[in-house]
Amino acid sequence: MDDWIDEHGLLDRELIFVVMEGKEADKVAFESNLGIIVFGNDVKELEEQILAQVRHFFQGKYRGKIHILEFFDTFLEV
Numbered sequence: 001m002d003d004w005i006d007e008h009g010l011l012d013r014e015l016i017f018v019v020m021e022g023k024e025a026d027k028v029a030f031e032s033n034l035g036i037i038v039f040g041n042d043v044k045e046l047e048e049q050i051l052a053q054v055r056h057f058f059q060g061k062y063r064g065k066i067h068i069l070e071f072f073d074t075f076l077e078v
Contacts, residue, residue, distance in 0.1 A: 015062075017050055019070040023033070029068065043070070 017029040029046045030037045036057055038049035047068070047073075054062050 014065045014067055015054065016044075016067045016069060018070060019046060043068075 009037065015031050015034070015036075016033050019029045020029055021027060027040050027046055028037065029050060030042070036050075036053050036067075038046060038053050040046035041051065050066060050068065054066060070075050
């Protein structure tokens, strides 16, 4: 895995996690390029889980930025 990570220049690139509401109001965040998915009850828990999974995936070597995007849908009824 180390060679693949190094070869693709992933150690210093920005990771983008998109947050969505899951079933029963839980939250799910995913980074689609690497397939990292985390679950949490709130944003603070998601942040902790994201950091833990990124450290695990990169074996503690990642030094880039992590961007967490959370979208809020607005529904209008006509």
